[in-house]
Amino acid sequence: MALYAKAADILEKVEMKQGAVKTLVFESKFQNIKQLFALVCETQKYSSVLQELIESTKLLKQTKVKMTQAKVLVYDLLIGQGLKCGGPWKVMMMKHRSRLEAALARMKIKQKVTKNKDLLPSSVQQAEGVLLPRYVRVNTLKTTVEDAVDYFKRDGFSYLGEANRLDDLNLKANSFVRDMHLSDVLVFTPKTEFHEHFLYKAGHIILQDKASCLPAFLLNPATNSHVIDACAAPGNKTSHLAAIMKNKGKLFAFDLDAKRLSTMSTLLLRAGVTCHHLANQDFLKVNTGDPQYKDVEYVLLDPSCSGSGMVCLGKDASPPDQEREQRRLGNLAAFQLRCLNHALRFPRLQRLAYSTCSVHTEENEKVVAACLQQNPGFRLVHLLPVWPERGLEPFAQCLRASTTKTLTHGFFVAVLERHGGAVSTAPPSQEEAAVGSTPSQEVTSVTPSAEAEEKPAVVAPPEAQINSEEEEEEDEEEEEMEVKTSPVEGQAKKRKRKKKKKKKKTTTAKVE
Numbered sequence: 001m002a003l004y005a006k007a008a009d010i011l012e013k014v015e016m017k018q019g020a021v022k023t024l025v026f027e028s029k030f031q032n033i034k035q036l037f038a039l040v041c042e043t044q045k046y047s048s049v050l051q052e053l054i055e056s057t058k059l060l061k062q063t064k065v066k067m068t069q070a071k072v073l074v075y076d077l078l079i080g081q082g083l084k085c086g087g088p089w090k091v092m093m094m095k096h097r098s099r100l101e102a103a104l105a106r107m108k109i110k111q112k113v114t115k116n117k118d119l120l121p122s123s124v125q126q127a128e129g130v131l132l133p134r135y136v137r138v139n140t141l142k143t144t145v146e147d148a149v150d151y152f153k154r155d156g157f158s159y160l161g162e163a164n165r166l167d168d169l170n171l172k173a174n175s176f177v178r179d180m181h182l183s184d185v186l187v188f189t190p191k192t193e194f195h196e197h198f199l200y201k202a203g204h205i206i207l208q209d210k211a212s213c214l215p216a217f218l219l220n221p222a223t224n225s226h227v228i229d230a231c232a233a234p235g236n237k238t239s240h241l242a243a244i245m246k247n248k249g250k251l252f253a254f255d256l257d258a259k260r261l262s263t264m265s266t267l268l269l270r271a272g273v274t275c276h277h278l279a280n281q282d283f284l285k286v287n288t289g290d291p292q293y294k295d296v297e298y299v300l301l302d303p304s305c306s307g308s309g310m311v312c313l314g315k316d317a318s319p320p321d322q323e324r325e326q327r328r329l330g331n332l333a334a335f336q337l338r339c340l341n342h343a344l345r346f347p348r349l350q351r352l353a354y355s356t357c358s359v360h361t362e363e364n365e366k367v368v369a370a371c372l373q374q375n376p377g378f379r380l381v382h383l384l385p386v387w388p389e390r391g392l393e394p395f396a397q398c399l400r401a402s403t404t405k406t407l408t409h410g411f412f413v414a415v416l417e418r419h420g421g422a423v424s425t426a427p428p429s430q431e432e433a434a435v436g437s438t439p440s441q442e443v444t445s446v447t448p449s450a451e452a453e454e455k456p457a458v459v460a461p462p463e464a465q466i467n468s469e470e471e472e473e474e475d476e477e478e479e480e481m482e483v484k485t486s487p488v489e490g491q492a493k494k495r496k497r498k499k500k501k502k503k504k505k506t507t508t509a510k511v512e
């Protein structure tokens with residue numbers, strides 16, 4: 001029963017967008033993490049099918065269980081292990097078994113299919129078919145690619161050298177290659193498990209999708225330079241930047257979310273990053289004129305986005321509400337543009353990498369187009385000519401990534417550089433001016449501490465963190481929408497937001 005109760009609890013939190021499946025499962029401290037993870041993922045995958053079965057049999061009324069509990073139990077009874085455990089819940093469910101089985105059979109006849117998995121919505125079926133290689137970024141702050149290769153060879157993996165073309169990344173079991181575009185990335189077969197591997201636990205390798213390694217690689221900050229990672233948590237790109245900078249210089253990293261920053265702090269500690277200064281702060285409120293940022297020449301901006309490029313199981317299988325989706329994209333794009341415009345105001349900025357894990361042109365090319373129009377002192381850099389997938393015309397200087405053309409998650413990167421020595425001329429809009437004046441003294445510094453080293457237990461694997469980025473977009477969207485509500489409603493929300501922020505600061509203090 002504990003398994004089902006825990007799974008239902010996590011499912012409910014996921015449905016309420018309170019976190020990503022992997023993160024919540026890891027944080028649950030349940031003794032059999034794998035079993036719990038599989039049950040939650042599978043139930044979530046079949047969510048719409050289960051809901052229909054539960055509603056058509058009026059199960060909730062007859063059993064008095066909650067919808068998420070019913071989903072988990074019906075999943076395991078009809079599709080999973082057949083309710084091997086369950087205690088009193090099992091006894092209760094067995095009474096309804098034949099009705100549920102009959103409802104499932106009717107559903108299959110209606111949809112003219114024979115297998116359970118054919119009942120899944122097509123979006124879920126498509127995502128299931130995609131298996132991306134396991135990408136491993138070697139953390140050059142702690143080791144070299146050569147040493148990592150040797151370690152894996154001694155571990156029983158067979159090294160095939162450097163890949164030459166995309167097809168070389170379709171590997172056979174136990175073999176691995178060095179990536180042809182990113183020399184510190186090694187490629188293994190899909191689902192190769194490294195979360196328990198020594199090199200991962202010691203911070204020698206970072207499990208990061210190849211596309212998400214592009215922004216830091218393309219920004220390529222010089223050693224001893226001053227760099228900003230504007231929306232940084234959970235910090236995979238920050239640790240990549242630090243590796244490129246050889247831990248020399250200053251790396252200012254901001255994020256609004258204290259919990260994610262705390263995870264990031266642990267991750268950076270494990271990765272041996274020392275040149276960073278973390279701040280639990282809204283990037284849009286960072287004072288670009290503050291003397292401490294006067295030498296910032298590079299910015300990496302990887303803001304919240306729709307996450308539409310992420311290939312992951314358990315995406316919401318219900319058909320999207322088009323109008324709501326368009327509104328959401330519009331709000332995200334407005335936020336992304338504000339971040340871009342703000343970043344370009346650092347007086348000595350030379351180069352900026354902008355990235356999203358979205359496939360929507362609204363969040364990618366259109367944001368870049370608007371930004372270039374508003375900041376004539378900047379232009380696009382033509383990136384990595386050998387990369388096979390380019391930004392949509394006329395933005396071929398930018399890169400796109402996808403499961404089909406690059407064997408990665410869907411991704412977009414643009415790099416802007418200052419030209420002609422011009423200083424950014426775009427004046428802050430009224431809305432931006434209002435938020436751009438926070439004094440830097442308000443910055444809450446989160447530095448890695450010995451305490452973080454002692455308590456690293458709840459660091460979700462980076463994969464999970466990537467998923468959780470997507471889960472948390474709703475929150476950011478809410479913030480964006482608040483600006484546009486009526487004054488009365490706005491004030492109430494402001495108070496709520498203040499309360500929320502106070503709470504966040506308290507959490508940060510605890511982290512410290």
Ligand SMILES: C[S@@+](CC[C@H](N)C(=O)[O-])C[C@H]1O[C@@H](n2cnc3c(N)ncnc32)[C@H](O)[C@@H]1O
Binds near residue numbers: 302
């Ligand atoms: C796509 S994720 C960043 C992932 C990160 N770059 C990495 O590679 O690990 C976006 C992050 O932006 C943060 N965020 C959203 N709005 C923000 C703001 N106004 N200022 C700072 N951070 C913000 C979110 O909390 C989230 O952690």
